[in-house]
Amino acid sequence: MNRSPVRILLGALTAMALMACGSTEEFVEADIASIPPGEECPAGGFRITLGDEEPIVVCNGADGIDGLDGASGADGDPGPAGPQGADGATGEDGLTPDVALEAVEPDADGPCGLAGGTRVTVTVDGDLVAEEVICDGAPGEDGAPGSEVLVASIDGEDPDSPCGDAGGVVITAGDDREYVCNGADGTTPGIVVTTVEPGDDCPFGGVEVTLGDEEPFTLCNGEDGAAGEDGDPGTSPEIIVTPLEAGDADCPAGGFRIAIEGQEAFAVCNGEDGEPGTAPAVLVNTVEPGDLCPSGGWLLTVDEDEFPLCNGEDGSDGTAPGISTAVIEPDPSGVCPAGGFAVSIDGQDPITLCNGEDGQDGQSPSVSLTPIEAGDEDCPSGGLLVGIDGQDPFPICNGEPGEPGEPGVSPAITVAPIAEGDDDCPGGGWLLTIDGTDYPVCNGVFVQPFPFTDCRITDVTPDVGAAGDPVVVFLSVEVDFSSEPPAPDVQVGWAPSGASVDDPSRTFEPTQFVTEPIGNTVLLQSNIVIEVSAVYDFIVRFAVGDDVRYCDTEGFFVGEVAPAPAELVVQPGPLSPEPDTVVTWDFGEEGEETFSATDGIEPNLSREVTLVEADFTGWVLGPFGTRSPNSNGWGFVGGSYWQAEFSTEEFYGITLFSVQRSSNTGPRDFVVQWSVDGTTFNDLVELSVANDFTTGVVDQVLLPLEANDQPSVTIRWTLNSDTAVSGNPLSINGTSRIGAIGVFGNPL
Structure with missing residues (x-):
């Protein structure tokens, strides 16, 4: 059972009230009756009768000064941000030029004569801003009858042909032979629109439009229209604030719900309780009569601060009031949310003493105690001047000496240590027993905060x-x-x-x-x-x-x-900066082209590179002076790929090197994948290639650990999109070639 410091202090005060100067082995019958407030005792008191002696009246003292206010609780969390302001008005749309193309038929009297052509017309909002006629070339004269003409295509992308990589046709007429090579890919003429700042040409600004290689023309903005009329004045919204009790679904610790007219209501919640505080280490020791306490008393030690509690000087014999206490269990919705005690004195209405709610770890206050000598104006019998944390000090006065009374009866008091781990005192302490009633005084349990x-x-x-x-x-x-x-x-x-x-x-x-x-x-x-x-x-x-x-x-x-x-x-060991060759493919010299491995360990020399869901078209020059397989017909995203299979047995730290190239109309995007069973493939790296052998490079990429020491590892360079190198859609005639492949590792 936990006991609050209030209950402990009541027990200690009870013990001191029962203590007398002398001691006796005999007991007398005592009768105690309460005295209501009145003329005899303004604050009430007790009438004590010991045996056959005359009754003794003990009047209650005046009420003490109020205690200091507790510290304020922590602020709640900030409320939500206010609503967003309304969007500004949308500006007017800009003007888009309309471009129309019209065929000009062949006409001897027309602008292009018998050749014909195309009329280009540009209008903006129905107004004509430009018009141009582009004429076709005139037909040439008929040539003399020629010999039989033969036309044959030239395979493109072969630097050894007269047309190089572009390709084309060869035309043969008798002994004459002409090569007609394909030209470079053309570009689509575009429209360029730039902003014109306000000036002499356009007082309110505008845009300058350029069509292909034509001369640019200017479109000016019109003058701004007159300002619109002001809108109606706004009104302040109605705001309703409703308290939320603890346990609310939105606010477990309570709070408020705020409703602003026309908007969705929102909650402002109280913060959760802080971490439990830590109790101080409290010791109570007896003080024998002397300079510190002339009539003896107790020394209360809290952590390292000492507070003497001195017995008052002997007065009239009195009787202890009947004090009863009842524990109030913690109840968040009750009188004492954190629990407490109900104290009743001589049958009077009980006084409720509530435990404070747990808060953040605090610090012991700085307490100063200054003795007040007897004869002081405020404390005629002396006392203590108490200062707490720099606040104005207040006096605690000793009671005035009473008339000598009959010898009292000292209570039987024993003090025994309580070991750590006790149910009532986990941190240990002392068991104070007064006339058969136990009062445990517990040490605080220090909890080390997590730093x-x-x-x-x-x-x-x-x-x-x-x-x-x-x-x-x-x-x-x-x-x-x-x-x-x-x-x-x-x-x-x-x-x-x-x-x-x-x-x-x-x-x-x-x-x-x-x-x-x-x-x-x-x-x-x-x-x-x-x-x-x-x-x-x-x-x-x-x-x-x-x-x-x-x-x-x-x-x-x-x-x-x-x-x-x-x-x-x-890895099984360190990775060498110069690993051994597991297998390489450079595809051989001209005239000795091969899909088989050209170097590596013995089991890999018969392994071949294969092509799936694409067409092999021949051999062309590779990146390192050797040959490279060329292909087209790429179009199956995720299903068209180059593939190489090899062994990594007795090797770890496997790395991959490869070089690829595509034509401008060929595949741009690939994903490199790996597998150890030839069925389940995992992505290793994505790459984009270009019409060169320097962009699409996989440079010593480390394979996963599962590729170490395997009888079979398969790598695929798989088509990953239907986009060509040029950025246009992939063409079925676009080509892809793989220039070299290398696999390296560290011997086990």
Whole structure:
């Protein structure tokens, strides 16, 4: 059961009220009756009769001064932003020119004569702004009868032909031969519109329009129209504020719902309760009569501050009032939301003493105590002047000495220690027993606040030795401190990628800060022996007492799975800057072209590059002086591809190199894919190629760990869109060639 400091103090005061100067082994019958406020006792009191003695009247003192106000609660969260203002008026649309093309028929009297042509007309909003007639060329004269003419096509994209890569036709007439080569792709004439600032030509600005290679012409804006009439004055909206009780679905801690006329209502919620505070360590020790307390008393120690509670000087024998207490359980909607006590004295109406609600951790006040000598104007019998945190000090006066009374009866008081872990006093304390009634005085339980407000893994770096050696992992971690941190229990947890925090495969290794904090950054080091050829993720665990928290690359997280762990691919050993050749294809010299591998380990020398859902058209010059296979008929997105299959047995750290090129009308976008079973393919990298051998390069890209030490690995360069290099739709006649392929690795 928890007991508040109020109840403990009442118990202590009861003990002091029962204490007398002397001691006796005999007890007398005592009768106690209350005296209502009146002439005999203005504030009420008690009439005490001991045995056959004359009754003694003990009057209550005047009420004490009011206590200081408690600290204000924390502010609630800011309310939502106000509504967005209305959009401005839409401007007028600009003017778009209309361009019309009209055929000019052949006519001897017409503008183009018998050749004919095209009339180009440009209008804006119905007004003619430009007109031009473009005439066809006149027919040439008939030539003399010639010999038989033969026409044959020339395969394009062959630099050894008279037409080079462009292609064309060869025309043979008798002994005469002429080559007609295809021209470069033409460009579509465009329309260019530029803004004209206000000036002499256009007082209100406008635009300048250019059609292809024609001379530009100007379209000027008109003068702004007259301003419209003002709108009706606006009205202030009606605002309704409704309180929300604690437990509301929108505001668990209560708040307000605000409705603004014409808008959807919104809630402004109170903040949640703060973290539980920590209780101070309280000790109570007996003070023998002396300079500190002439009549003896008690020394109350709170943390490191001492408060003497001195017995008053002996007065008339009195009787202790009958005091009863009842626990008030916590009830958020009741009189005491955090619980408390109902105290009744001699059957009077009970006094409710409510516990304060939990708040943020506080600090002990600075208390000063100055003795007041007897004879002081405010305290004739002396007392203490109390100052709290710089506030105006207030006096606590000793009572005036009463008339000597009959010897009283000292209560039987015993004090016994309470060990830590007790149900009533988890932090231990003392059990004060007065005449058979127990009053536990509990020590506060200190809860170490968690000193780290944030944590982020910024880098994870392996130091890989020879195959099978331990892998030393270095983690760089940024940590934010809210206070000077204690020495926490810090561990690095590693597991195969995707494992939960408490997965049996996750191992937590103790680590240490290997550098002093520089700003908010520290370096963690952990020596971890991990199985090779796997992808691992890393998280960091901080433990301060029983408070355990985990962080990843984005900060502390709650849940079973880290949303952003630091990942690390661990190879069987170090990756050489000059790995061995597993297999290469350069497709041979001219006259010795081949789809078979041209270099590599023995099992790969018979492996071939294949083409699927596209047409092989021949051999052309490659990027490195050797040949390159050429193809067209590309059109099956996701199904047209170049493919190479090979073995990586006895090798790890596999990297891929390749070079591709397409014509301007050929495929631009590819995705490189990999598989170890020839059926399920995974994307490795996307790339775009151009009409050169320098753009579409896969440069030593590392394959996943699953590609290590495999009897068969398949790579595909798969069509990934129907867009050509020029940006236009892909043509069935557009070509693609693959110039070279290389696969490299490190021997196991």
